[in-house]
Amino acid sequence: MYAVEYQKAKSAADASGLIAKSGGRALAGGQSLIGAMKLRLAQPGTLVDLAGIPELAGIRVESGTLSIGAMTRHADVAGSADVKRTIPALAALAEGIGDRQVRNMGTIGGSLANNDPAADWPAAVLALGATVITHQRRIGASDFFKGMYETALAADEIITAVSFPVPRKAAYVKFPNPASRFALVGVFVAQLADGSARVAVTGAAPSVFRAASVEAALAKAFTPDAAKAAHVDAAGLSSDLHASAAYRAHLIPVIAARAVAAA
Amino acid sequence: MGANESGYIGQSLRRKEDRRFLTGAGQYTDDVTLPHQTHAYFLRSPHAHARIRSIDTSKAAKAPGVVAIYTGADLEGVGGLPCGWLITSVDGTPMKEPPHPVLAKGKVRHVGDQVALVVAETRIQAKDAAELIEVDYDVLPAVTHPVDALAPGAPQIHDEAPGNHCYTWALGDKAAVDAAFAKAAHVTKLDLVNNRLIPNAIEPRAAVASHSASDDSYTLYVTSQNPHVERLLMAAFVLGLPEHKLRVIAPDVGGGFGSKIYLYAEETALVWASKRVGRPIKWVAERSESFLTDAHGRDHVTHAELALDKDGKFLAMRVNTTAAMGAYLSTFASCIPTILYATLLAGQYTTPAIHCEVKAAFTNTAPVDAYRGAGRPEATYVVERIVRQAGVEMGIAQDEIRRRNFIRSFPYQTPVALTYDTGNYDATLDGANELADVKGFAARKAEAAKRGKLRGLGYSSYIEACGLAPSNIAGALGARAGLFEAGQVRVNPTGSVTVFTGSHSHGQGHETTFAQIVATRLGIPVDNVDVVHGDTGRIAFGMGTYGSRSLAVGGTAIVKALDKIVGKGKKIAAHLLEAAESDIEFADGKFTVAGTDRSKTFGEIALTAYVPHNYPLDKLEPGLDETAFYDPTNFTYPAGTHICEVEIDPDTGVVQVVKFSACDDFGNIVNPMIVEGQVHGGLTQGIGQALLEGCIYDRESGQLLTGSYMxxxxPRADDVPSYQVSTRVTPCTVNPLGTKGCGEAGAIGSPPALINAVLDALAPAGVTKLDMPATPHRVWQAIQSAKAAS
Incomplete structure (x- = not known):
């Protein structure tokens, strides 16, 4: 790791100002950023720590929505009675992120801002049609994810919370990369309050995306068999050491079917 | 725990070393901090193959904290790292041994090749400065696959090795094999890849080197499995130091699996630089460096053929293997795919004629050397895969085809140079069948099918040659070192015992196992025995730990020293008891005049030896401290049968190992708990190779694609089942302990058992070919290919 300046922000606006001034980066749970810095793959001159900012904390259930503060740790989402009661799929997703150490440090806001192509949270946000709330604005899920490690966030924009509309049912199933155990293919399926089916896939492409063919199949019948029978085209999917695009295309309906069964 | 009639032998004593490991009190190389210590960082090649036009260290030298920077040009007069085993090609020429420079000279030959050593006040400063070194590379085409490397027109890695050819070696009677194939009723043919592995010891390699100006001597703390060999090679062959001026200490070491046998460039450069810097230097590998520079394992491409008669009796086997050596010859690289591979191709079977030819190739990769099993897993994989396939092709059950060919008469001379002293292969096959509940398999398979899953059962009846080795035989085969072991038993005046062993423990539990032997033989409490290892300054000599040799060879050296202790004790007792020496018996810690109740305890004899007031000083030296060297007369031959049961999800290709049963014959067992732990670890490594692990270099650029745990x-705990293990015992006839060795068996036997199980499960899907590792992607692809072909 290179030497780095550390600053602690008092509020989201304060953090934004410190980042704008220093050209540095926000530090949430640090589970991706610190690792990249240790490998000297990232070298921010300044880290602005978001820990302890009151407005970024807390899980709230409001009329038909579940709101999770950006600095909420994965372990706290996994253990939250409110989450388990309203959208249990999110608690299960959080419980499956990384290992215990990662879950005790990593945050939902940090994960979304990083938008790793194999991260779990983006699938939930996109499938549930959640809203990402920043200290400046509200960004709909379909506008938020822009590409590999790219989001709609400005460099000095701080996520404060994520607001999830409560679906009728939902589930996330991750098919892990045998080495990293990140999602090789992760599928979040949801039947929203209006009855529509949404399916978001992570790990399979440069950024999270909706599987239109699986959604169409589930619109007709929200059943595992319907999901499994869907055809996903391999074009545009990732191909690497661990999986060809064709294998990922095959896995998406298979894993979607398992998610539907679990929903 | 007290001793029973057979003393501590056969008791599962808790490991004496575990308290310090579990409480964080272990002393590893990185725990060593010397006064005025500096820190090293190695600048490494980012290219697989490149000419070095120039290196400019001027900016780096001015960086904060920099003490010194060295490149290959500074190491004039320093030799290359040697290879310890000469292999002679079939045409009578010696293998090609290109120089293996401590720091690159003129060229780099793999990603991670060390180019410069930066010494600074802190590790971070050394690393920062290394980034300021400007190296002008002329990047050359690279070749990473051994078959590609031997193909015409491949990039030339060393001028000294035309066509990247290191040697072509053969073993066995080719004419006899050809004749047997000509009359065979059935021939089974098989192409196999034994995947390249990265060792991944939990403790990365590390070293702390210092020089003492007062007597011009050096001390090296290093993560080594064999400190005396390290000292010998470094002093005599590389740095030209008098051996007695270099002390090598390998303190607690966190796993080796072979990768810490070798003399590496880093610690050699540190020792050399420590005198020039005049301060101690520490280096600890980052995990990324471990991936790039620890010697890797396996990396074979093989074609094998088995000839059988109409009843499934093996007539002959023919094996052609191409093996990667990597960019340079590591310390024992040359003997792994030859001496430790082809000699094991008889397996447990009476195959009368075997011929094996091995071509070794230089590649633009990390060097390849011994890794847990070292040649024997590769041989077992060939034998047990082809035996399965022959059984399938001829419609003979998997256990039956093995039984029809088992060796049952001992000693048995194989057609590939080894003489098995003893064994009972039916017993371990029966034992494995029981553990695996083979009778219930059909029902389990049917039940799995109802859930849409494919179940399969795979056998592997392995043998290994351990207890390396008779030095004269090894020497005749090209070894440039002896393979004996040394042990010293020092009885202290109060009767406690300090044992010095040339074996090195880095997870094997020697401090417990060896103490159990000593305490049993001397009839004293095990807590009165301490075992010292890993220090050339304290231990007479040693060849170290590898090849499951520590108990069979190192343990026997201790037994020989104990015999001397008891012999001298009898002389002292005879004097004290005024009896003839021949009338003194030693048992249960007492020297007794036969047929009387007159005796002296071991403690009394020890005290007398050091307070020799009433002592035959005219005939006997005082003191009670004996050393023995033991050179075995034969290898030992652990063997057993492993049975793996898998369940495959055809939708995803995921293979789950649902049951793994291992029945092994390690000869006599000193500590069953430690043996079971060794088996569990070995099985997990073997399952890792078969199911998960694979080192992959980009075939064009030579970049290491699997350079991190990402x-x-x-293998993780949830990748493996709860193992079913048992043992059968045929005592080894070669050593007085009757022991064979257990450290590698799990890693040797398990990979073919797993792949055979996967192939059995996939047979209904039409799959006949699969290479390790059986990843979900690869299994799914195999199913798709079979579908497409049908």
Whole structure:
């Protein structure tokens, strides 16, 4: 790791100002950023720590929505009675992120801002049609994810919370990369309050995306068999050491079917 | 725990070393901090193959904290790292041994090749400065696959090795094999890849080197499995130091699996630089460096053929293997795919004629050397895969085809140079069948099918040659070192005992096992025995730990020293008891005049030896401290049968190991708990190779694609089942302990058992070919290919 300046922000606006001034980066749970810095793959001159900012904390259930503060740790989402009661799929997703150490440090806001192509949270946000709330604005899920490690966030924009509309049912199933155990293919399926089916896939492409063919199949019948029978085209999917695009295309309906069964 | 009639032998004593490991009190190399210590960082090649036009260290030298920077040009007069085993090609020429420079000279030959050593006040400063070194590379085409490397027109890695050819070696009677194939009723043919592995010891390699100006001597703390060999090679062959001026200490070491046998460039450069810097230097590998520079394992491409008669009796086997050596010859690289591979191709079977030819190739990769099993897993994989396939092709059950060919008469001379002293292969096959509940398999398979899953059962009846080795035989085969072991038993005046062993423990539990032997033989409490290892300054000599040799060879050296202790004790007792020496018996810690109740305890004899007031000083030296060297007369031959049961999800290709049963014959067992732990670890490594692990270099650029745990899959606890293990015992006839060795068996036997199980499960899907590792992607692809072909 290179030497780095550390600053602690008092509020989201304060953090934004410190980042704008220093050209540095926000530090949430640090589970991706610190690792990249240790490998000297990232070298921010300044880290602005978001820990302890009151407005970024807390899980709230409001009329038909579940709101999770950006600095909420994965372990706290996994253990939250409110989450388990309203959208249990999110608690299960959080419980499956990384290992215990990662879950005790990593945050939902940090994960979304990083938008790793194999991260779990983006699938939930996109499938549930959640809203990402920043200290400046509200960004709909379909506008938020822009590409590999790219989001709609400005460099000095701080996520404060994520607001999830409560679906009728939902589930996330991750098919892990045998080495990293990140999602090789992760599928979040949801039947929203209006009855529509949404399916978001992570790990399979440069950024999270909706599987239109699986959604169409589930619109007709929200059943595992319907999901499994869907055809996903391999074009545009990732191909690497661990999986060809064709294998990922095959896995998406298979894993979607398992998610539907679990929903 | 007290001793029973057979003393501590056969008791599962808790490991004496575990308290310090579990409480964080272990002393590893990185725990060593010397006064005025500096820190080293190695600048490494980012290219697989490149000419070095120039290196400019001027900016780096001015960086904060920099003490010194060295490149290959500074190491004039320093030799290359040697290879310890000469292999002679079939045409009578010696293998090609290109120089293996401590720091690159003129060229780099793999990603991670060390180019410069930066010494600074802190590790971070050394690393920062290394980034300021400007190296002008002329990047050359690279070749990473051994078959590609031997193909015409491949990039030339060393001028000294035309066509990247290191040697072509053969073993066995080719004419006899050809004749047997000509009359065979059936021939089974098989192409196999034994995947390249990265060792991944939990403790990365590390070293702390210092020089003492007062007597011009050096001390090296290093993560080594064999400190005396390290000292000998470094002093005599590389740095030209008098051996007695270099002390090598390998303190607690966190796993080796072979990768810490070798003399590496880093610690050699540190020792050399420590005198020039005039301060101690520490280096600890980052995990990324471990991936790039620890000697890797396996990497074979093989074609094998088995000839059988109409009843499934093996008539002959023919094996052609191409093996990667990597960019340079590591310390024992040359003997792994030859002496430790082809000699094991008889397996447990009476195959009368075997011929094996091995071509070794230089590649633009990390060097390849011994890794847990070292040649024997590769041989077992060939034998047990082809035996399965022959059984399938001829419609003979998997256990039956093995039984029809088992060796049952001992000693048995194989057609590939080894003489098995003893064994009972039916017993371990029966034992494995029981553990695996083979009778219930059909029902389990049917039940799995109802859930849409494919179940399969795979056998592997392995043998290994351990207890390396008779030095004269090894020497005749090209070894440039002896393979004996040394042991010293020092009885202290108060009767406690300090044992010095040339074996090195880095997870094997020697401090407990060896103490159990000593305490049993001397009839004293095990807590009165301490075992010292890993220090050339304290231990007479040693060849170290590898090849499951420590108990069979190192343990026997201790037994020989104990015999001397008891012999001298009898002389002292005879004097004290005024009896003839021949009338003194030693048992249960007492020297007794036969047929009387007159005796002296071991403690009394020890005290007398050091307070020799009433002592035959005219005939006997005082003191009670004996050393023995033991050179075995034969290898030992652990063997057993492993049975793996898998369940495959055809929708995803995921292979789950649902049951793994291992029945092994390690000869006599000193500590069953430690043996079971060794088996569990070995099985997990073997399952890792078969299911998950695979080192992959980009075939064009030579970049290591599996350079971190993000891409290199190590087995985790939930990848393996709860193992079913048992043992059968035929005592080894070669050593007085009757022991054979257990450290590698798990890693040797398990990979073919797993792949055979996967192939059995996939047979209904039409799959006949599969290479390790059986990843979900690869299994799914195999199913798709079979579908497409049908």
């Amino acid at each position: 891409d290199y899959a190590m």
